[in-house]
């Protein structure tokens with residue numbers, strides 16, 4: 001959401017305005033930074049693995065990952081709304097059954113998917129954009145936390161700016177009961193991606209990420 005600094009300043013007293021006038025460019029829009037969320041325990045222990053933008057295929061395998069294939073498209077922006085080219089983007093997630101290919105998830109009774117990549121390392125283009133083909137992850141239960149709604153995990157990095165967060169799907173019934181979304185409150189709504197144009201392979205989702 002873009003918030004005009006001019007509008008913000010209108011709520012300040014005349015004295016405060018005078019003090020700010022020397023320091024603030026009142027015409028520069030300022031977007032709220034995308035909220036951070038916990039990394040969780042399932043970041044891959046070794047990222048020197050297959051990590052291209054199609055998580056539904058692994059080299060040397062003919063079958064694709066199980067589940068509903070989706071396209072996730074994002075744009076990484078700075079707080080002035082300008083695209084950040086060359087940002088580092090990492091995506092990791094559970095498979096369609098809600099299981100991570102991670103030693104820490106070995107007690108999960110759901111099956112691994114031998115055709116699912118589970119991790120991607122991407123870079124934004126000149127327009128700040130990136131795109132990945134993946135599957136919609138399943139939700140899962142965490143003994144100490146509660147039910148997790150389907151979600152994707154992300155790390156973004158550009159210069160000294162870093163953001164670790166998670167994204168959620170629109171209209172997902174389990175969003176209402178997800179422990180982390182409830183704990184975060186209203187800002188979690190900004191982590192829900194938008195339904196966008198579908199590709200030939202499945203539904204598409206769009207998301208703008210604002211780095212502080």
Ligand SMILES: [Fe+2]
Pocket residue numbers: 040042094148151153
């Ligand atoms: Fe997770």
